[in-house]
Amino acid sequence: MNRLHSDLSLLVCPDFTSDQHHASHTPFVSTTVTNAQAAESLKVVWVATNDDLCVQWQQQVVEDEHLRAEQEHLAGEESLCLQQAHQLEEETACLDERKKNKFKHTEILMQPRPDTNEDEAFVSDFALWKIDKGQFVELYYWTNDSLDETLAPQNTQDDEGLIPSEQNGATVWLSTAASKPSKHVVPDQLLLPANFAQAIPRIVADLEKHDWPEQCILMLARFWGAIMTHRYWNSNDKITQQVLMVYQEEQCRSWHNAVALGTGAWDLSIISDVVLARLFDCIMRESCHAAYDAQVRFTCFQHK
Template sequence: MNRLLFDPNGEVCPDFTSAFYQTSRAPLVALNNTDEHAAVLLQAVWAATNAAQCIQWQTQLAADQVQAAEQQCLVDEAADQQLQVRRLADAALDDEERKKNRLKHIPIPKRPRPSRATANILVSDFALRKLDKGHYVEIYYWTNKGLADARLTYRAAEDEGMVPNKTADGATTWMPAGATRPSTTVVPDSNLEAFEFSQAIPRLVASLTERGWDHDRVHMLAGFWGALMLHRYWAPCLAPGYPPAGWCLGHFHPR
């Protein structure tokens, strides 16, 4: 069966009664048929032929789809085989690379990191008691020097005596003597270096939160200190030999 090149579904039956088809009607008229009857016979033949061609066209389309799917399957299989070959080659190269450079490919274990930079710091008991009472306390206690001083004080706490202390409800409690007196090396806020101020503020904010301060108060203080460190006069305070941060802070609002 010859392959159809065009879709027969869109073809229109010719007008076999026209003079153009007189030659086609002549053999039928010779068999004692009228021109009209001959035209009807020609139309019937054309309709039957067109119907058969439509069926052939649908069968042809289905066969083409099956063939295209089979060809695509072959193409996909070939591509998959090439991919597998490439992966095997890459795996072999990676394995060779790992053998040559073992140190480069040592697995690094995943461990949880601290939730914030202030984790596991030891702050002076004296400073924390000040926070608990809502009293003023120097920022120095949260600087690197202040934390180092707190560690030294903590190591020597066992050698100190206990002193009585009255709580807010009038009860008497006993605590180490070091927790009731300030550090001997404390630096006033006005004499803090700018980098010390920057070290201390995140830790101090964390301590305020841990000691139960209201969120609004902590947020207000954090915003205030953050605004100071973002001020245009702050950057020069970080330069070596520049006056302490307290001096810079005093010049934020010139009189």
């Protein structure tokens, strides 16, 4: 169907009886059809044809309106998508800029400095980097000894330098401070209970600052709380305390390894008495062997 370019309802039917249209109706004149009848027939045909074209025009107008509305809708959606994409780019750039320049965007609270009797804890950049990556890190870094070590002048020199490091097949640049562990780090299993108790509140706070899942933070907090409320904790027997420290380190390391390998983790806060008993027997045997060896060496020394 050919497209119409104007509204044919505005046209007026020609006067086919006029001299202007004489040539149009003459072919239809015969012995049985007069000029008037031929002109009337042409008028009927013209009106019928014009009515059909008017209907076509109305349909065309409706279709054009629908097409225009659809095009406007699509254009609006495209414009909205572009606007949202642009807004997302701006928000991402703003977020990246805030991450790179945290100090510049620090919110200033309209209040005086809060009173506190505790010095601010400056944890090693290395430990915080491990926390941020979700990796196992020794609790020593949150003890008083480690905090003092972090603030020592000899440990703050050249910490602003960058060194390359490979992660997931890509090279990234780390600060010198974030790339080197402490030279005096103490394994968790050798921590004194007092040092362990110093570290727990601080590492939990840093886990929250580095956006660890709330479920993991609660589990670890309950785990360490269960360690410090276990009957072995306040025992006068040093071996039982050592058993708890060994258990804590082994469980944490195994849990982090399981998470990293994607083999599934478990609830650390559920203390396994079976594992504790096995560790107790193992450490007790090692202690007895060490005591026996020391006695043998002492006896040999006396006989010399």
